[in-house]
Amino acid sequence: MAALSTYDKFKSLVSSGTDTERTSFFSDAIFAIAMTLLAVEIRVPEVPPEELPHALLEQGAQYFAYVLSFAVTGAYWLTHHRLFRLLRAYDANLQRINLVALLFIALTGFGSGVLARYGDQPAGVVVYAVIISGMGLSYTALWQYAWHRKLFGSDIDARLFSYMRARSLAVPLVFLASIPVAFFSPAAAEYLWLGVL
Amino acid sequence: MAALSTYDKFKSLVSSGTDTERTSFFSDAIFAIAMTLLAVEIRVPEVPPEELPHALLEQGAQYFAYVLSFAVTGAYWLTHHRLFRLLRAYDANLQRINLVALLFIALTGFGSGVLARYGDQPAGVVVYAVIISGMGLSYTALWQYAWHRKLFGSDIDARLFSYMRARSLAVPLVFLASIPVAFFSPAAAEYLWLGVL
Amino acid sequence: MAALSTYDKFKSLVSSGTDTERTSFFSDAIFAIAMTLLAVEIRVPEVPPEELPHALLEQGAQYFAYVLSFAVTGAYWLTHHRLFRLLRAYDANLQRINLVALLFIALTGFGSGVLARYGDQPAGVVVYAVIISGMGLSYTALWQYAWHRKLFGSDIDARLFSYMRARSLAVPLVFLASIPVAFFSPAAAEYLWLGVL
Amino acid sequence: MAALSTYDKFKSLVSSGTDTERTSFFSDAIFAIAMTLLAVEIRVPEVPPEELPHALLEQGAQYFAYVLSFAVTGAYWLTHHRLFRLLRAYDANLQRINLVALLFIALTGFGSGVLARYGDQPAGVVVYAVIISGMGLSYTALWQYAWHRKLFGSDIDARLFSYMRARSLAVPLVFLASIPVAFFSPAAAEYLWLGVL
Numbered sequence: 090m091a092a093l094s095t096y097d098k099f100k101s102l103v104s105s106g107t108d109t110e111r112t113s114f115f116s117d118a119i120f121a122i123a124m125t126l127l128a129v130e131i132r133v134p135e136v137p138p139e140e141l142p143h144a145l146l147e148q149g150a151q152y153f154a155y156v157l158s159f160a161v162t163g164a165y166w167l168t169h170h171r172l173f174r175l176l177r178a179y180d181a182n183l184q185r186i187n188l189v190a191l192l193f194i195a196l197t198g199f200g201s202g203v204l205a206r207y208g209d210q211p212a213g214v215v216v217y218a219v220i221i222s223g224m225g226l227s228y229t230a231l232w233q234y235a236w237h238r239k240l241f242g243s244d245i246d247a248r249l250f251s252y253m254r255a256r257s258l259a260v261p262l263v264f265l266a267s268i269p270v271a272f273f274s275p276a277a278a279e280y281l282w283l284g285v286l
Numbered sequence: 287m288a289a290l291s292t293y294d295k296f297k298s299l300v301s302s303g304t305d306t307e308r309t310s311f312f313s314d315a316i317f318a319i320a321m322t323l324l325a326v327e328i329r330v331p332e333v334p335p336e337e338l339p340h341a342l343l344e345q346g347a348q349y350f351a352y353v354l355s356f357a358v359t360g361a362y363w364l365t366h367h368r369l370f371r372l373l374r375a376y377d378a379n380l381q382r383i384n385l386v387a388l389l390f391i392a393l394t395g396f397g398s399g400v401l402a403r404y405g406d407q408p409a410g411v412v413v414y415a416v417i418i419s420g421m422g423l424s425y426t427a428l429w430q431y432a433w434h435r436k437l438f439g440s441d442i443d444a445r446l447f448s449y450m451r452a453r454s455l456a457v458p459l460v461f462l463a464s465i466p467v468a469f470f471s472p473a474a475a476e477y478l479w480l481g482v483l
Numbered sequence: 484m485a486a487l488s489t490y491d492k493f494k495s496l497v498s499s500g501t502d503t504e505r506t507s508f509f510s511d512a513i514f515a516i517a518m519t520l521l522a523v524e525i526r527v528p529e530v531p532p533e534e535l536p537h538a539l540l541e542q543g544a545q546y547f548a549y550v551l552s553f554a555v556t557g558a559y560w561l562t563h564h565r566l567f568r569l570l571r572a573y574d575a576n577l578q579r580i581n582l583v584a585l586l587f588i589a590l591t592g593f594g595s596g597v598l599a600r601y602g603d604q605p606a607g608v609v610v611y612a613v614i615i616s617g618m619g620l621s622y623t624a625l626w627q628y629a630w631h632r633k634l635f636g637s638d639i640d641a642r643l644f645s646y647m648r649a650r651s652l653a654v655p656l657v658f659l660a661s662i663p664v665a666f667f668s669p670a671a672a673e674y675l676w677l678g679v680l
Numbered sequence: 681m682a683a684l685s686t687y688d689k690f691k692s693l694v695s696s697g698t699d700t701e702r703t704s705f706f707s708d709a710i711f712a713i714a715m716t717l718l719a720v721e722i723r724v725p726e727v728p729p730e731e732l733p734h735a736l737l738e739q740g741a742q743y744f745a746y747v748l749s750f751a752v753t754g755a756y757w758l759t760h761h762r763l764f765r766l767l768r769a770y771d772a773n774l775q776r777i778n779l780v781a782l783l784f785i786a787l788t789g790f791g792s793g794v795l796a797r798y799g800d801q802p803a804g805v806v807v808y809a810v811i812i813s814g815m816g817l818s819y820t821a822l823w824q825y826a827w828h829r830k831l832f833g834s835d836i837d838a839r840l841f842s843y844m845r846a847r848s849l850a851v852p853l854v855f856l857a858s859i860p861v862a863f864f865s866p867a868a869a870e871y872l873w874l875g876v877l
Contacts (some may be wrong), residue, residue: 095839095840095843096843098840099840099843099844099847102766102835102836102840103759103762103763103766103844104759104762106762108765111704111708111765113308114311114705114708115708115711115712115757117308117311117312117315118315118708118709118712118713119712119715119716120312121312121315121316121319122315122319122712122713122716122717123716123719124316124388124392125316125319125320125323125392126319126716126720127392128320128392128393128395128396129323129395130724131393131396133327133396133399133400133403134400135403138404138406138407141404141407141409141410142409145400145409145413155393156389159385159389159392160385163385163388163389166312167301167378167381167385168300168301171300171301171303172300174305174308175299175300181758184758188750188751188754188758191715191754192747192750192754195715195716195718195719195750196719196722196746198719198720199719199722199724202724203724203725203736206724206726207729207732209729210729210732212732212733212736213732216736244299245299248292249292249295249296249299252292252293252296253296253300256296310505311508314505314508314509314512315512317509318509318512318513318516319512319516321513321585321589322513322516322517322520322589323516324589325517325589325590325592325593326520326592328590328593330524330593330596330597330600331597332600335601335603335604338601338604338606338607339606342597342606342610352590353586356582356586356589357582360582360585360586363509364498364575364578364582365497365498368497368498368500369497371502371505372496372497441496442496445489446489446492446493446496449489449490449493450493450497453493507702508705511702511705511706511709512709514706515706515709515710515713516709516713518710518782518786519710519713519714519717519786520713521786522714522786522787522789522790523717523789525787525790527721527790527793527794527797528794529797532798532800532801535798535801535803535804536803539794539803539807549787550783553779553783553786554779557779557782557783560706561695561772561775561776561779562694562695565694565695565697566694568699568702569693569694638693639693642686643686643689643690643693646686646687646690647690647694650690
């Protein structure tokens with residue numbers, strides 16, 4: 090076997106490998122933290138005691154944003170992170186794409202807070218839709234890249250991959266499609282989202 | 287063996303399985319984050335220095351809400367998550383029920399904050415009781431579903447399952463029962479809770 | 484072997500066991516979250532731009548509280564959680580004592596915030612000393628209980644246990660001793676703490 | 681074999697070992713929490729609804745600080761924590777150096793908040809550069825110490841180690857170099873940072 094250059098050795102030891110578990114664990118931790126922090130956007134009312142029932146009922150938009158965000162990120166965790174386990178190896182680019190997806194997941198708390206406060210405004214709905222689409226498209230790009238670089242195990246054939254990719258496009262496409270709708274009716278855009286759950 | 291449809295193959299690879307450890311890890315992470323965030327509801331007083339002792343003593347309701355919430359979620363983590371390990375497999379519905387339970391667990395910080403501020407108000411006590419009941423009933427539903435779908439290992443027989451289910455109902459039933467009590471006396475409802483610990 | 488009662492079977496399957504790893508993981512997660520949240524107590528100054536250097540320098544008490552708290556909890560994580568791995572089994576009481584220790588660990592952020600703001604006040608120093616002592620004494624109690632119930636592996640003999648217990652008492656005893664000192668001089672109490680690091 | 685003193689036995693059981701996985705897990709958890717909390721520094725605007733689009737666009741500095749901080753800490757997680765796995769053993773000093781690195785990582789949220797608000801001020805840029813340099817230099821020190829104490833596995837030879845060390849110095853040197861630059865032009869310092877990504 091020819092001698093490896095120092096850089097190649099570094100790359101083979103550090104930038105790529107087959108121990109996808111650790112990346113999976115790290116991603117799971119970010120999902121868990123982001124999902125738990127969603128609840129922080131529901132504020133404890135600061136009103137005189139006798140107005141508490143009224144104040145709690147008025148927070149409907151905060152509860153809606155919480156349940157929606159928990160459901161969307163939870164559903165993503167369920168399917169996409171399980172897909173992650175089907176990878177038999179990773180390389181540096183796959184890791185980078187995964188970090189982009191995690192960057193969007195960590196933003197869901199911000200998106201949820203914007204939606205809770207400005208859910209009747211086009212801009213509020215667009216912020217949320219951009220974050221969820223970004224998360225979804227990052228994962229679709231990740232699967233496409235993994236397929237291209239043959240990083241999946243042999244249990245994934247071309248047909249199954251096409252099916253998976255189509256499924257992974259459903260959520261981001263619906264959220265992308267909701268963006269132009271939001272400029273006419275923020276409420277209509279939100280109804281669209283519920284269709285995908 | 288007959289050929290599997292693409293959808294069936296996806297389902298068998300992604301939506302169900304026997305590696306319950308990862309779900310258990312994810313749930314543990316949400317428990318750990320939610321429990322640590324409970325302490326964030328105890329505010330650092332913002333008073334002139336000479337009033338600090340008084341201000342700290344006045345926060346009794348915040349300490350009570352913290353210890354109560356830590357004890358209830360901690361006790362749930364101890365018994366229910368250990369039960370989780372007795373599952374020999376999961377399917378997509380079990381995962382969904384678990385996510386509903388986690389949605390309530392992530393809400394305990396909000397509930398604890400409401401209780402700390404409005405613990406003498408019926409509405410404050412009801413918010414807390416609804417969150418804890420929701421967490422408890424989700425887990426009871428999870429065990430019932432797992433039993434129905436034969437997802438437990440062979441070390442769980444019918445008698446043991448009945449015993450487990452009865453135990454898992456104790457906390458949510460007490461918190462549900464405290465809801466009508468709270469309308470007459472918030473303090474009496476809180477005494478009821480202490481009985482279950 | 485005589486038939487086990489349903490309760491005994493439940494106990495043997497759920498309340499005790501030898502898989503101490505999961506408890507260790509859960510405790511590690513609470514340590515990690517609590518330590519990361521310590522930094523949240525350092526506030527971004529909200530001043531006119533030209534006053535930023537001055538405002539940053541004035542936050543000395545916040546940096547001190549952060550570094551002290553990170554060092555104390557980090558040191559606890561290092562020694563005490565590694566001790567945890569020497570346990571060969573756990574039971575329900577050990578789990579409860581561990582939860583009490585975690586309750587204090589989750590409080591370090593609150594204690595650190597109080598210290599940063601009121602470090603020159605007896606009451607501020609006492610709050611911090613109580614939280615750290617509570618954490619320390621809980622762990623000493625945990626080792627004592629584990630030794631009493633023979634939950635340690637055979638690599639721990641009586642002499643080693645005595646040594647471990649003595650070491651584990653150092654931090655809480657210093658922090659307890661600092662409480663009366665704080666009433667005369669908060670600064671002197673804080674110097675005492677530095678001696679233990 | 682000569683009898684070990686109690687202290688030596690304690691040391692061999694508790695202060696050092698070959699199970700580097702747990703430290704790796706703990707460090708990963710702090711990375712994951714710190715990175716997710718970066719998003720908390722992006723504030724939900726509190727403006728009249730019609731001003732939302734404008735308010736969101738004005739938060740450019742917050743988005744920049746978030747993406748930069750997520751990218752820098754994410755890149756550190758990728759390379760440095762994978763290096764951690766090449767260690768075949770640890771001792772108490774290595775653990776302490778690692779805690780110092782984690783102390784800086786937990787500070788990235790504070791640094792990011794300062795940068796978002798005061799990115800056009802020398803002091804704001806310096807705070808950020810100090811935190812990132814501190815993180816980077818801690819890791820370089822960790823590798824140097826590990827090499828000196830022969831804690832790496834045999835797959836790391838002198839040449840590969842030199843290469844790794846040089847790489848690990850790139851980020852902290854650039855951020856250190858940006859500190860004097862910031863006093864003349866904060867913007868120029870930030871351009872320097874982008875060069876290292």
